[in-house]
Amino acid sequence: MNTLTVLDLPTSTPPSQAETNSASPGPSLAIHHPHPRREDDQNPRSEHEAMAARSFPIRSPKEQESNAAVREAVLLGAKSAAIAGTVVAVPTLVGCRYLPWAKANLNYTAQALIISAACVAGFFITADKTILRNARQNTIGKLDKST
Template sequence: MTRNPTIASPNEERASESKNSVREAVREGFKTAAIAGAVAAVPTLIGCRTIPWAKANLNYTAQALIISAASIAGFFITADRTILGNARGNTIGKHDRSP
């Protein structure tokens, strides 16, 4: 086993925690985006085939925008909540030390 000749920075642990937090947020965001896209696609596509107003006014681009807006919103809301939750947990865990 070889040893690393470099000395770790004191901030290296925080940077590693930050990268893990972002990875977790992206993973959770993609899961939510996939679910939100599927949930938004079904009523949008069915509605555009059966409701006369939607059939006349919502072309394929509009349908795609509705579905992608739901996916994008789900991704960013979930990723933001995950990052803030991890940051809150890290802050409370490090600074709430009662004697």
């Protein structure tokens, strides 16, 4: 198995044998930085890198409400998925047992896909409706406060 060694080298100097991993056989790959640092640079990082490195511990005051809304959507979606799965599973399994076409053409994988598709659709439709309802209520609440 060939291993690749990634080196961050300046563009002017080729890698020496000591810099590459001589213990691993195979080719080595040197990746060069697109904007090499100059000696006169005062700030080694760009502004974007500096912003990305910062952490912002201040949380939004609405974050707890948002988490509660997501939890509500997941709970309602799970209930809907369980109901949809049960409603679809009974006729699917009964049909595969008694209908000749279904018995001949729907194997266990097809039955599982039919039932799981109903569960997934029920979950996502209900969760989406719940999140949109909560967003609509928040928007209406903001509009009522502004007038």
